[in-house]
Amino acid sequence: MKRIAIVEDERFMREELSDLLKKAGYAVDEITVFDDVAGQLLSCAPDLILLDLNLPGESGFSLCRTLKRQSSVPVLVLRADEYLTKPCRGERLLARIRNVLKRFEGRGNLLEGTGYLLDRQTYTLYIQGRSVLLPKNQGKLLEVFLLHGGETVPKEELCLALWGTTEYIDENALQVNLTRMKKTMAGLGMAQQIVPMRGVGYRLVAKEDGNEA
């Protein structure tokens, strides 16, 4: 069974989360004393750490860096408003967790989409018995979408994935890459599509085939 550690100071949120994870079959460690958090985490050796960024004392951000330096445990960073108590949000979170865990298991590096698999290192797409090689940028885009499990992905994050910087965003370049991605997705008959969230970003959602009059 996989161990997940929760680092979240708000008690209500923490217990809510803990419940969700336990029901999903994970072993959960809750951090309740916010002193030497890094030490506590390392000693309980979880497979994944859920980290809220607004912590008392040591900032979540510096903690994250400390962890990255001292171990290779994957850390999933949450902002408090990202996983409100709505049940559908919970599902999304669980999807992300599953993906991250799978990645860090030995045979990792295969991301799961609806009806296909994506290899994160080569951007090979496995779909319907075939396998296709995606161009790098399209692979990166699909990767980010899958890591967000159907959630809206802001443009800055897409740019970050493509060019490693969120500083200067070339709206148009991103746009072109998305267009190309759509075309190959259509060509492969994928059951998902990219829909724009005006002014914010994009989501990858199940495709509704036009069965109207």
Next chain:
Amino acid sequence: MKRIAIVEDERFMREELSDLLKKAGYAVDEITVFDDVAGQLLSCAPDLILLDLNLPGESGFSLCRTLKRQSSVPVLVLRADEYLTKPCRGERLLARIRNVLKRFEGRGNLLEGTGYLLDRQTYTLYIQGRSVLLPKNQGKLLEVFLLHGGETVPKEELCLALWGTTEYIDENALQVNLTRMKKTMAGLGMAQQIVPMRGVGYRLVAKEDGNEA
């Protein structure tokens, strides 16, 4: 259980083969009457056909073409001297059979090497948890080697795989591609190496790490 049909007129060889396959857990159909062979084969609907090229009556070659036209059953062509009764040869043959069958099963297109897998469509190589994308030509070469399961592969066949023709062989171009392939194999720490068979071709064999004084 997988069905394999044997088309071989020499009785001794045929029964030898049949034994080998049955021990390996396949269902075996032996063709003993060499009239309307194609019809017989189609009616027993095997998953794989083992075909000896020197047949009486209809030549093995034309039979092969007939089969390819009328069905998509994979045909493995053997020359009589290719699988003499030596036990190690038997192993090689079984390896080839396993590979061909795997390819034609739904999830097919993954070839098995010692310690790695090769995707035949994208030439993605899965090794030690990583996955790497091979350049097309190197992928084709590795593919041919694996399909021959450690057997010597003649140069003409390598050229055929690379350029689709066996007519004009550019020895040097082949050579260069092999060199490149060796380099990437070394870089990936693969436990196999390519050794030349003077004047004939090349084989892919287990690597002996130099543990001498």
Next chain:
DNA sequence: AAAAACACTTACAGCTCGTGTAAGGCTTTT
């Protein structure tokens, strides 16, 4: 031991394909 045949290496130039740029059209919102 010299020659011939074969095997290997390296550097270079052409080409393919993915990518960013640019310019303009379309659609939704105000």
Next chain:
DNA sequence: AAAAGCCTTACACGAGCTGTAAGTGTTTTT
């Protein structure tokens, strides 16, 4: 209807794969 956001297409640059060429090793043969 004007503005803001989104989309499409065509073009040119560049990275990486490939074949060519020329030359060096290595093994076999004479």
